[in-house]
Amino acid sequence: MDDLSIFLQILFWGLYAGCIYILLATGLNLIFGVMKVVNFAHGEFLMIGAYITATIFFLSGINPYLIIVLSMLALIAIGAVVERFCFRPILGTGKLNEIFLSIGLIYIFQNGAAMIWGDAWQSVKSPYDGITVPIGPLSVPLDYIIIIVVTAAILCALYLFLKRTTIGMQMRATSQNRKGAMLVGIDVERIDVISFGLGCALAAAAGTLWVVSGQVFNPYMGSIPAVKAFAIIILGGLGSIPGAIIGGLLMGLAENGAAFLLGGIWKDAVSFIILIVVLVIRPTGLFGGKEG
């Protein structure tokens, strides 16, 4: 392997890792943007999405890339229930309540998943396993190209939804000014449910792509990605969807670059080093608006 091939290969792995982060962080930012709630249990929605996809795949043998739709729909429903019965009652009562509620949810979801699916690590084989596509000097597995395309498609769909549909515009309005949105007649509680459900659906998409890419999963898989998703949205700017996308991509590339240049143990650390640097230089994040 020459240096250029190695560089391109690392860049590609960073892009793939970035896709999972982007979906997770975008969902988290969607929820934060509209509801301003801190949900540390967001990684658990990724985990549930992964298990739903794997379960349907094991039972039916349907192409796991098609199951992503079912998994996202299921998570919209689960997210709506969690919003209605957990977050709505404590909305506006203080960040501490949100933090402890979401920590409680982490335990409930992890132990619930362990009861249903067991603690053991599991994996899924993609139907395209072993198929590679030559791109320049690289020979890239087809699965990763599909993952990148699926992520781009989901983000485009989200963009169109937010820009072109009435609900999307209502979500943006609520995100910009909750009281103003209420004054013009927007049912903000309904928007909260939709945003939370949509955010969870994006986490489910991330979980599905995680599973399809051949990575192992278990009920505790969501904790670290959730922390990273928080770092990404702070890095990109709280409530900013473009910020989450750029932040996610940056995180994926930085992690893989650091793992190659400095060693695997720096993989997680480098994301937070970048976060600290960005916050020192620009406290509102890369794409964050002015405070206050």
Place this chain on the structure above:
Amino acid sequence: MRYSVLAIAALLIAAALIAGCSQQASTQQTSAAGSQGVVKVGVIASLTGPASNVGTNMWQSAQVAADKINANGGVTLKDGTKAQIKLVVGDDESTQAGGQKAATKLITDDKVDILVGGYSSAVTSAYEQTIAEYKIPYIVTGASSPIITHRSDIDTSYIFHHCPTTDTYGQYTTQFIDQVIRPAVNKKLGASSDRPFRLALLYQDTAFGKGIQTAVNDTITKNNLNIVLVSQQSFKMGESDFRTQLTAIKAANPDALYLGAFPNEGAPAITQARRDIGLNTIFLSAENNDNAQFYKDVGQYGEGAIIESRFSPYTAPAGTVATDQDAFKQAYFAKFGTYPDMMGASTYDGVFIAAKAIGNAGTTDKATVRQALVDLKMPQLIEAMKDNTISFSKDYRESSFDLWMEQLSPDAKSGETRPSIVWPDNLKTTEFVLPSWYAAGSST
């Protein structure tokens, strides 16, 4: 409203009192049982948390051992009375705090006579201070770091290690590479016997992974082996994406890759190496990877890979150990409907060792039992031991295992791969082969 609060408070107090009474009753019951010729063996296992799969296996294997001992009459004490084994489990929750809690509860509340178990080295070492404080004999059957009995900051004299350490498996695996893989690669390449073998390491950044890394480096240096470490990459425990490290390893052109990884890391690492990176080499894994889930996860990509082992779900060495291992597997299956794994096997051994030591001591007095463990010499059980005997070394109280190397080959029936023992000569059932797709790091 005020009355409701009062009612809830009263209910809570009542519940607490009832719980307290139940606890008291339970303690008294066990105390009474203790005086009726029962030997209480505490089993520390990870019943919950990330290691619960292994922990449950250890606990269930202990039960199979206790059933067998009790069915044969139990343990004979000094006064001639027979005592039945009563197991009490402590869940370490796969955490250091949980381990501390479990050990303290077993010693102070359940008042066990001896302890068996312990999986993660980090978790086990966290409560060794408690073992030292209460001076209770503990047969560690899962933690693989040598620090368990080598550390000098606390008194480990009551701790006995019945599980090969990373020192041992690093040494065995490196010797296997030197004696078997290196000549095979040279033969394939038509290279001279002095061609340096290019070995790469991918290891977990913990005591376990670093232990393997150190052992490999030490074995090469100490024995002046013709092996060059061309790349040494680390990763964080629980990592599932190894593509970048594997890209770096491939760039170093290795002849083989030794993984110091857990099964949930080793299987995806091999899969990603073969499928995504095109690293067509021999992968060597540590013994904890030899379980059914690993074979399922690694699938066809496991072909040609090597696992250092001492107990496998799918194979057994030549000799009497095979029969004993099979009997254990069948007894376990009859009781739980699944098959045991390696840590289960050493825990099964551990309960027998505990019973034998107490029997030899003739009492449950802790110091006497400890001495019985120091002096112990008993025939091997279901794991192959050096000289077919279980005994603990005088310096660090470690038992010596006869380890073996298995090579994985495709199995049409399962669609996965299955192992066959290829080394050492006294245990092997077939010969090591380089797969047809194998690519050496360099052509000469």
